[in-house]
Amino acid sequence: MSAAPDHRPRMADLPLGERIAKAMPVxxxxxxxxxxxLAIGNPSSWLxxxxxxLAMGMMIFIMASGLTLVFGLxxxxxxxxxxxxxxxxxxxxxxVLALAEWAQAPSLLLNLGVVLLAVLAAMAITGMLGWAFERxxxxxxxxxxxxxxxxxxxxxxxxxxLIHVIWGPDEIFFARPExxxxxxxxxxxxxxxxxxxxxxxxxxxxxxxxxxxxxxxxGLIVRAGVENGEMVEALGYRLRLVFIGVFIxxxxxxxxxxxxxxLYQEVIxxxxxxxxxxxxxxVVIIGGLGxxxxxxxxxxxxxxxQNYIAFLEPKLALISNIALLTAILMWRPQxxxxxxxAK
Amino acid sequence: MSDAILRIENVHxxxxxxxxxxxxxxxxxxxxxxxxxGRNGVGKxxxxxxxxxxxxxxxxxxxxxxxxxxxxxxxxRARAGIGYVPEDMGxxxxxxxxxxxxLAAASGPLDTGRRDRIFEAFPPLRTFWRSPAGTLSGGQKxxxxxxxxxxxxRRLFLIDEPTKGLAPAIVSTMAGALRDLKRQGASxxxxxxxxxxxxxxxxxxxxxxxxxIVWAGEMEQLATDAGLQERLMGLSMEAG
Ligand SMILES: Nc1ncnc2c1ncn2[C@@H]1O[C@H](COP(=O)(O)OP(=O)(O)O)[C@@H](O)[C@H]1O
Ligand SMILES: [Mg+2]
Numbered sequence: 359m360s361a362a363p364d365h366r367p368r369m370a371d372l373p374l375g376e377r378i379a380k381a382m383p384v385x386x387x388x389x390x391x392x393x394x395x396l397a398i399g400n401p402s403s404w405l406x407x408x409x410x411x412l413a414m415g416m417m418i419f420i421m422a423s424g425l426t427l428v429f430g431l432x433x434x435x436x437x438x439x440x441x442x443x444x445x446x447x448x449x450x451x452x453x454v455l456a457l458a459e460w461a462q463a464p465s466l467l468l469n470l471g472v473v474l475l476a477v478l479a480a481m482a483i484t485g486m487l488g489w490a491f492e493r494x495x496x497x498x499x500x501x502x503x504x505x506x507x508x509x510x511x512x513x514x515x516x517x518x519x520l521i522h523v524i525w526g527p528d529e530i531f532f533a534r535p536e537x538x539x540x541x542x543x544x545x546x547x548x549x550x551x552x553x554x555x556x557x558x559x560x561x562x563x564x565x566x567x568x569x570x571x572x573x574x575x576x577g578l579i580v581r582a583g584v585e586n587g588e589m590v591e592a593l594g595y596r597l598r599l600v601f602i603g604v605f606i607x608x609x610x611x612x613x614x615x616x617x618x619x620x621l622y623q624e625v626i627x628x629x630x631x632x633x634x635x636x637x638x639x640x641v642v643i644i645g646g647l648g649x650x651x652x653x654x655x656x657x658x659x660x661x662x663x664q665n666y667i668a669f670l671e672p673k674l675a676l677i678s679n680i681a682l683l684t685a686i687l688m689w690r691p692q693x694x695x696x697x698x699x700a701k
Numbered sequence: 702m703s704d705a706i707l708r709i710e711n712v713h714x715x716x717x718x719x720x721x722x723x724x725x726x727x728x729x730x731x732x733x734x735x736x737x738x739g740r741n742g743v744g745k746x747x748x749x750x751x752x753x754x755x756x757x758x759x760x761x762x763x764x765x766x767x768x769x770x771x772x773x774x775x776x777x778r779a780r781a782g783i784g785y786v787p788e789d790m791g792x793x794x795x796x797x798x799x800x801x802x803x804l805a806a807a808s809g810p811l812d813t814g815r816r817d818r819i820f821e822a823f824p825p826l827r828t829f830w831r832s833p834a835g836t837l838s839g840g841q842k843x844x845x846x847x848x849x850x851x852x853x854x855r856r857l858f859l860i861d862e863p864t865k866g867l868a869p870a871i872v873s874t875m876a877g878a879l880r881d882l883k884r885q886g887a888s889x890x891x892x893x894x895x896x897x898x899x900x901x902x903x904x905x906x907x908x909x910x911x912x913x914i915v916w917a918g919e920m921e922q923l924a925t926d927a928g929l930q931e932r933l934m935g936l937s938m939e940a941g
Contacts, residue, residue: 578804582793589791592753593849594779594807697795 383694387658394666402547407665413553415661416560417622421615421634422641422653423567424608430584430648430697432601435503438491438510439612439638441517442484443631446613447620448525450480451532454621461535469535473621480617481610487517488609492602514632521628529627538621556618563611564654571650580604584648584697640679644686646693655694656686706731706857706888707752712761714744714751721747723912724761729857734879734889736899736920739909740935745892746788748909749859752890753785754778766856780807784850788861788892792842794835798826801834801845805852819848822878840871847878858882858889864898876901900924908933 378385391408398404425439453476454461460468495513499505533539534552541548571577579600583590587597612631619634620626641660645652660679667678686694707729714722722744729735737745750756752763754775763771770778779785793801802811802819820827823844829837834845843863850858863879864872876898883889883902893899899906903920916923916933923929 575803578796578800581795582801582804585793585795586791588755588775589787589793590804591775592755592779592785592787592791593805594776595804596774596776 383652383655386694387655387662390659390662390666394662397670398666402545403669405545405547406549407669408662409547409549409553409557411662411665412658413550413556413560413622413661414664415658416556416564417615417618418634418637418641418660419560419654419657420563420618421612422638422645422657423650424604424611425638426642426645426648426650426653427580427584427604428601428608429642431580431587431597431604432500433503434496434500435506436496436510437507437635438495438513438517439608440631440633440635441514442488442491442609442612443616443619443634444521444626444628445487445517445631446480446484446616447626447630448521448530448616448628449483449613450476450617451530451620451626452525453479454535455530455532461533464536466537469537472535473538473617476617477614480613484613484616485606485610488606488612489602491609492605496605518628518632525628529625531625534621534624552621556622559618567650576600576603637679640683644683644693646690646696648697649693649695652693652695704731705729706766707890708762708764709748709752710762710764712748712751712763713759714747714756715759716747716756721912722751722758725751725909725912725914727907727914727917729888729890730905731888732886733904734883734891734902736903736906737890737892737909738899738906738923738934739915743909744912745909746861747912749785749787749861749890749892752778752859753783782854782856784853784855784858786846786850786858786860786863788865790842790846792834792837792845794833796834797831798834798837798845799830801849802826802852805849808853811852815852819851822881823848823874840867840874843867843871843875844878847875851882856888858887858891860889861892862894863891864893864895872898896930 394408395401395404398407421439421443425436428434428436428439454472457472457475461472463469491513495509496506499509538552538555541550542554543549569577571581579590579595583595583597583600590600591597615634616631619630623630637660641653641656643656644659645654645656659682663678663682664675668675690696705728707727709725709727712722712725713720725744725748727737727748737748739745747756751758754770754773754777758771761771762769765778765781765783768781770781773781793804796804802816806812823841825837825841826844826848829841834842837845847860847863850860860879863875867875872895879889879891879902891899891902893902900920903924906916906918906920906923907914908916908923910933916929923933
C-alpha cells in the first residue's frame, strides 16, 4: 500500500462514551473472565474452566467463520455447513486411525505430524465438497431464502447418509495421539494439553485471518463485498468468484473445526456437525451476520459462559447460550458487530 | 456527434415486474460533459445502472467505444474503462479511505502521482486517509466516491447526482473538481439536479421523461430557453 500522508484522526477523536460503546463487544470477554473469577472463587478451578471455555470457543469460531462470511457476501443461509464439520471429522479421524503407529508413538513430533496430516486431508476433502455443494445445491437458489433453507437442509441429510454408507452407522470411538493425552499442571490447575493446543491453533488462525482481511487485496474485496457487493463489481471485481473462494475456504475451515472437535470429544458421529450448528448459529447471530470479528468474540463468550455455568449451576448449562443470545439481541438487535449493509 | 464514446440504442430495462426504461436512445460524445436531466423518478439512475450492468437491458444495445457491451458482466464493463459514481456513493464504510482507493485501482497498485492529484482536488481525503470511510461527512464521502472513479485511467465516467444534499460550499468544491476532470479531456455522463451546476459544466444535455429521452442537444440551448426548460422539466429545474 502507498505511503501515508501526515494526519491520522481516528477513534481517539471520538467522545469517550462513543469509544466505550464501540469497544464494548471486545470488552465483554475480559468482563466475563473477571465475573467468572469472582463467581468461582477458586483460581485453579477458574483457570481450568477458562482454558476449557477458550478451547471450545476457538473451535466454534473456526466452524462459524466461513458461515458468517458466506451469509454476509451473498446473503446465503447454508444449513449444509454442519455436514462439512462431520465430513472433516470422519476424514481426519480416519487418517489418525490409519496412522495408529505414529499416533501411539511417544513422540510429540510424530503425534503432531499425524494431527497435521489429518487436518490437511480433512480440509482438502471438505474444501472440494464445498465447491461441489456450492455449484450443485446453493447456486440455483441465490436470492431465495426459503428455498436455500430447504435445499441446504436436504444436502445436509444426504451427506450425513453418505457418511453412514462410507463409515458405517455407528459412532467411532478412538484415542487422541499419545502426547496430547492428559494434562499439565500450572498454578495448581490441571490444563488438558489438547485444549491448550486448540487455543493455540484458534489464535493463530484468527491472527492469520485478520492479516488476510487487513493486508491483502482479496481480504479487502471480501470485506467490501460483505458491505456492498454491487459496488465491488462496479470497481471491476467478479464477486461470484470471490464468493466461491470464500465458500470453499469456509467449508475447509468447517472441516478443520470438525477434526478438532472430534479429537476433543474422542468420538465422532455423522450427526455431530448438525448438533454443533446450534452453537454455530448462535455465535454467528450474536456476532452480527457477516462479521468475522463478531463471530470470534461471540464464540469465546459462548465457550466461556457454557463452562462457567456448567460448573456453577449445572442445571442452567443448557439454557445459558440461549440466555446469552437473548440478552445480546435485546442489547443489539443486529448482533454485536453488525456489518452495515448498503441499501 | 459521430464520435460518441457511448451509444445507447433503444434500451428497455425492467426492475422486477416493472417496465422502467421504454427505449432509451442516447449518445455521449467523447471528451465532453453530457448532462442527463429530468424530474425525479423518470429513470436517470436506472439508465446509469443499466450502462454499468447492475440492471440487465431486456432489449436494445449499449455500445462503448465501438464495442457492444450489452452482454458483458458489470466487472467486465468496469475493466473496459467505465468509472461509476452511484447515487448512494457506494462507499465501503468499514474500510479506510486508503483501502477504498486501493480497491478502486483494480488493475494494479494505486499510482502515487494520480493519488497526489486526487489529494489536490479533494484535500480532506489526504487528512482522513487512514480513517474509516464511514466516519467521513456526506461531502467527504462524495469526494471519495468520485476519487475512486478517478483511481485509474477511465474512458468514461458515469456520475449520479454528486451534489445531492451537500452544503453550498461543498457543492462548489465538487463542481470545481468535475470541471478539472473535464479540462483533462474526460468523457462524462452526469446526472445533476442543481441547474446552475448543470449549466456551468454541461456541453450537451439529454432530458428524460417517463423512461425515454425526450430532448437532446447542446446545454447552452437548453440553458438559454426558459420555455423549453419549463416544458421539459417543470418547475423543479427552474432555479439558477
Ligand atoms: N429497486 C427498484 N424497485 C422498483 N422500482 C424502482 C427501483 N428503482 C427505481 N425504481 C423505479 O424506477 C423509476 C425510475 O427511477 P430512477 O431511475 O431512480 O429515477 P431518477 O434517477 O430519474 O430519479 C421510478 O419510478 C422508481 O420508482
Ligand atoms: Mg436518481
